[in-house]
Amino acid sequence: MLGRLARKNESVSFALCAALVAALSIASDVFYTRANLNSLQASIAPTAIMAFGMMICLICGYFDLSIGSIMLLAGLLSGKFNDWGFSTPWIVLCVLVAGLLAGCLNGLLVAVLKINALIATIGVQYIGYGFAMTLWDRNMQHRKFPADFIAMGDGQFLGMYYMIWVMLAILAGFSFFLKYSSSGRRLYYVGGNREASRLIGFNDRRIIFLCYAVTGLLAALAGVLAVARIQSPTQYMGGGVHMTCMIACVIGGGSFAGGKGSAVGAALGVAFMSLLTNMFNLLEMNTQLQNVVVGLTLIAVIVIDGYLNLKKMRAMGKI
Amino acid sequence: MTANTGRSLATHEKRNFNFGSWIILFLTIGLFVFLSLTRKNFLTYNNIHSILYEVSFSFFAAVGFTLLIIMGELDLSVGSLFGLGGALLGLFIFNHRLSVEAAIPLAMAIAAVIGLAAGFLITAFKLNSMMVTIGVMMAVKGYNWIQIQKFGGRQIPRAQWGFITQEVLGVKWTILAMVAVAVLFELFLARSRHLKQLYCIGNNFSTTILYGLNANLVKILCFSASAALSAFGGALMTCRLKHPHVTVGANLEIGIITAAVIGGASIFGGRGSMVRTMLGVFFVFLLQNGMTSYNINTYVQQIILGSILILAIHLDVRINGKRT
Numbered sequence: 001m002l003g004r005l006a007r008k009n010e011s012v013s014f015a016l017c018a019a020l021v022a023a024l025s026i027a028s029d030v031f032y033t034r035a036n037l038n039s040l041q042a043s044i045a046p047t048a049i050m051a052f053g054m055m056i057c058l059i060c061g062y063f064d065l066s067i068g069s070i071m072l073l074a075g076l077l078s079g080k081f082n083d084w085g086f087s088t089p090w091i092v093l094c095v096l097v098a099g100l101l102a103g104c105l106n107g108l109l110v111a112v113l114k115i116n117a118l119i120a121t122i123g124v125q126y127i128g129y130g131f132a133m134t135l136w137d138r139n140m141q142h143r144k145f146p147a148d149f150i151a152m153g154d155g156q157f158l159g160m161y162y163m164i165w166v167m168l169a170i171l172a173g174f175s176f177f178l179k180y181s182s183s184g185r186r187l188y189y190v191g192g193n194r195e196a197s198r199l200i201g202f203n204d205r206r207i208i209f210l211c212y213a214v215t216g217l218l219a220a221l222a223g224v225l226a227v228a229r230i231q232s233p234t235q236y237m238g239g240g241v242h243m244t245c246m247i248a249c250v251i252g253g254g255s256f257a258g259g260k261g262s263a264v265g266a267a268l269g270v271a272f273m274s275l276l277t278n279m280f281n282l283l284e285m286n287t288q289l290q291n292v293v294v295g296l297t298l299i300a301v302i303v304i305d306g307y308l309n310l311k312k313m314r315a316m317g318k319i
Numbered sequence: 320m321t322a323n324t325g326r327s328l329a330t331h332e333k334r335n336f337n338f339g340s341w342i343i344l345f346l347t348i349g350l351f352v353f354l355s356l357t358r359k360n361f362l363t364y365n366n367i368h369s370i371l372y373e374v375s376f377s378f379f380a381a382v383g384f385t386l387l388i389i390m391g392e393l394d395l396s397v398g399s400l401f402g403l404g405g406a407l408l409g410l411f412i413f414n415h416r417l418s419v420e421a422a423i424p425l426a427m428a429i430a431a432v433i434g435l436a437a438g439f440l441i442t443a444f445k446l447n448s449m450m451v452t453i454g455v456m457m458a459v460k461g462y463n464w465i466q467i468q469k470f471g472g473r474q475i476p477r478a479q480w481g482f483i484t485q486e487v488l489g490v491k492w493t494i495l496a497m498v499a500v501a502v503l504f505e506l507f508l509a510r511s512r513h514l515k516q517l518y519c520i521g522n523n524f525s526t527t528i529l530y531g532l533n534a535n536l537v538k539i540l541c542f543s544a545s546a547a548l549s550a551f552g553g554a555l556m557t558c559r560l561k562h563p564h565v566t567v568g569a570n571l572e573i574g575i576i577t578a579a580v581i582g583g584a585s586i587f588g589g590r591g592s593m594v595r596t597m598l599g600v601f602f603v604f605l606l607q608n609g610m611t612s613y614n615i616n617t618y619v620q621q622i623i624l625g626s627i628l629i630l631a632i633h634l635d636v637r638i639n640g641k642r643t
Contacts (some may be wrong), residue, residue, distance in 0.1 A: 065453075114640065115632050116586060118449045119393075119576070123629040126573050130621030243457060256450065288464040295458030299440065302451055306444035 009253025061258025074223025103216015383545020391588025434546025
C-alpha cells in the first residue's frame with residue numbers, strides 16, 4: 001500500500017509541499033501568522049481553480065496560455081459592469097459568460113481551425129490583454145464594489161476563505177469527473193492516443209473544444225474571486241499565472257505529452273508553487289528574480305518531463 | 320531544381336513566379352499606397368527613413384527566427400534576448416568600463432551560449448521548442464529587468480553610441496546592413512549547400528538523418544545564431560535610445576512570428592525566405608506606424624496585431640497543414 005502510494009505522481013508534489021512547509025516553519029517565524037496564512041490561501045485558491053482548467057487541457061495533450069489574460073479580463077470586466085450599476089449576481093454571471101466565450105474562442109482556434117495550441121493561445125493572450133487594457137482606466141481602482149461582492153472574496157467560513165471552499169468543491173467535482181465518469185476517462189484516451197480514440201468513435205475535437213471552454217470559464221471564475229478579494233480591479237492581475245499553472249500541473253503529475261494527470265495533483269502543484277512564492281516573499285526576494293527562478297523551473301520541468309517521455313517511448317520501442 | 324520563390328522541394332513545381340508566396344509584397348505595397356493617400360505626413364523621406372531605421376534593429380531578431388522556422392522550430396525567446404543585448408551592453412559599458420566594440424561581441428557571445436543551451440535541451444530531449452523558449456524568455460526577461468533597474472536611467476556616453484548615427488549616402492548604415500544581410504541570406508538559402516539543407520530538415524527531419532546529415536547540430540547552431548543576432552539587434556537599438564530600457568524587445572516575438580508567417584514561412588517547416596521576412600517586419604512596423612497616425616490606442620493595436628497573427632497562422636494551416 002505504501003509502496004504504491006509512493007510511486008504515485010501526486011506524492012512527489014505532496015512531499016515537496018511538506019518539505020517546504022517544514023523549511024518555512026523552521027526558517028521563518030511569521031509563516032504561521034494569521035495574515036500570512038490568509039495571503040497564502042488567497043494565492044492558492046484562484047491559481048488552483050485555473051490549474052484545474054490547465055490540467056484538463058494537459059490531459060488531452062494541449063495547453064492554454066491565455067488564462068492569465070482571461071483572468072485580467074474578468075477582473076477588469078467586473079469593475080466595468082460594476083460601473084454600469086449591475087448587481088453582484090449579474091456581475092458574476094456576465095463575467096463568467098465572457099470567460100466562457102473567451103474559452104470558446106480558444107477552442108474554436110485549436111479544435112476547429114486546428115491552429116497550433118501554443119500559438120493560438122499566445123495570440124489570444126495578446127489580444128485578451130489588449131482588450132482588457134482598453135477597458136482599464138486609472139479611476140477604476142478607486143470605485144467601490146458592492147458589499148456583497150467584496151464579501152465573496154473576503155468572507156470566511158471555518159477560518160478559510162469562501163474561495164478555498166469553492167476550490168475544494170471544484171477539486172472534488174473534477175476528481176470524481178476524471179476518475180469515475182466515462183466522459184472524464186475520455187480525456188485520458190484522447191491525450192494518450194489521439195488516433196485510437198478517434199477510431200473508437202470519440203469526437204475528439206468536441207472534447208478539446210469543451211476543455212478550452214471550461215478552462216476559460218474557470219479562469220474567469222478565478223478572476224472574479226481574486227478581484228473580490230483585493231476589492232478593486234488592478235491591471236497587474238494574471239501576469240505570469242499561466243506559467244505558474246503549467247509548472248504546477250506538470251509537478252503534480254501532468255505531462256506535456258498528454259494522457260496523464262489528476263485534479264489533486266494540480267492542486268498540490270499549485271500549493272507547492274504558492275509556498276515557493278511565499279518563501280521568496282518571506283526572504284524578501286526581488287519579484288523579477290522570482291520570474292527568473294520560475295522561468296528556469298519551467299525549463300527544468302519541461303526537460304525532466306521530456307526525458308521521462310523519451311524513456312517511456314524507448315521502452316515501448318517507438319523510437 | 321526548384322524555382323527560387325516557393326522553394327518547396329517538389330520537382331513538379333516549375334513556375335518561375337509564385338504569386339501566393341509573394342503576397343507579402345502586395346500587402347506591403349497596398350498598405351503603403353493606402354497610407355500615402357490618406358495621411359499627409361506619411362510620404363516624406365524622414366518618415367519612411369525613420370520607419371526603416373526602426374525595422375533595421377528588429378530585423379536582426381528575425382534573421383535567426385526565420386532560419387529556425389524553416390526547420391519547423393519556433394524561438395519565442397528572440398524578444399527577451401533582444402532586450403538582453405541592451406542590458407548586457409549597459410552592464411559592460413557602465414560596470415566594466417568596456418568600449419562598445421568589445422561590449423557588443425561579448426553580449427552576443429553570452430546570448431549565443433544561452434541559445435546553445437536551449438538548442439541542446441530541445442534537440443537532446445526532443446522537446447517542444449516553443450515551450451523551452453518560453454521558459455528562456457521568462458528567465459531572461461527577469462534578468463533584464465533586474466539589470467536595467469540597477470542602471471537607473473544612466474545614459475551611455477556619446478563616444479560609445481555615436482557610431483549608430485553614421486550615414487552612408489544619406490541613409491543610416493543599419494538600414495543598408497539589414498538589406499545586405501537579407502539579400503545575402505536569400506542567396507545562400509537558395510544556392511549554398513549549408514543553408515539549403517535547412518529546407519530538407521524542415522521538410523523531412525528523419526530522412527535527412529538517414530542521409531547522414533547532423534540535423535540536431537544544425538538546429539543547435541541556428542538557435543545559437545538566432546540568440547546572438549537578437550542580442551546584436553538589441554544592443555544597436557539600445558545605442559540608438561542612448562540608454563538601456565526595459566521596453567526594448569518587449570512583445571517583439573509576436574511581431575516577428577507575424578512577420579515571418581505573412582512573409583511566407585510555415586510553422587510546419589520547409590518554407591520561408593529572408594527577404595520576405597524583412598518585408599514582413601517592414602509590414603508590421605508600417606502597420607503600427609499607420610495605426611499610430613490614425614490615433615489608434617496601443618492596446619487596440621495589440622488586438623489588431625494579434626488577430627492578424629492568428630489569421631496568418633490559420634491561412635498557413637489551411638494551405639500548408641494538409642501536407643503533413
